[in-house]
Amino acid sequence: MSDSRVLAEQQIWAATTDRAKNQAFNCTNGDVFTWKSLWKLLSEIFDVEFVPFDEKEKxxxxxxxxxxxxxxxxxxxxxxxxxxxxxxxxxxxxxxxxxHLQFQHVSSMNKSREFGFFGFVDTMKSIRTWVKKLREMKIIP
Structure with a gap:
């Protein structure tokens, strides 16, 4: 997962850091994320029952x-x-x-850290923050 604030911070860093010139970087929040944990969190946020399911079921x-x-x-x-x-x-x-990716997708922030970018966000806190903002904007209930 990538919080737009981390993405923006990284883009500014890459554009203003000589060492980052002409380099490609992944950008994620920097923590481990699973879809299963997202569904549980969203169930909690929206106060609906979480019903376990088989993630292999397409x-x-x-x-x-x-x-x-x-x-x-x-x-x-x-x-x-x-x-x-x-x-x-x-x-x-x-x-x-x-x-439906046929492989486990993992993006590493190691290269960014090696080049000096250390931005990160806790994904679960980020989701709560953005849901709150979307609610304040009256986009979602």
Missing amino acids: FDVVEMMEEKGEIWDEIVEKHGLYKTKMEEITCFEALNTVL
Whole structure:
């Protein structure tokens, strides 16, 4: 996972650090992340029951969500949210791709650290922060 604040901080660092010139760097929050931990956290944040599932079981999130636009419209209305269409604030295609990688994806921040960039964010705290901001902006309930 990559918090946009860490990404921005790293981009500024790379643009202003001579040693980083013409180098490519990964950018992640710097901690270990699993989707399983995300689902549990989101269940807690949105006060819904977490139902364990087999992560090896494949499902198509695009297909699952394609008929949910009207439900989102009802949620927007019920909670007085900023009027958005679900597809304006989501990208289920990208999520589907990440959820169906055929390999364990791990990105290391070691090169960045070796070159002198030490920015990091705790992913679980980051998610709570961004959900709070999206709620304050009336984007999500």
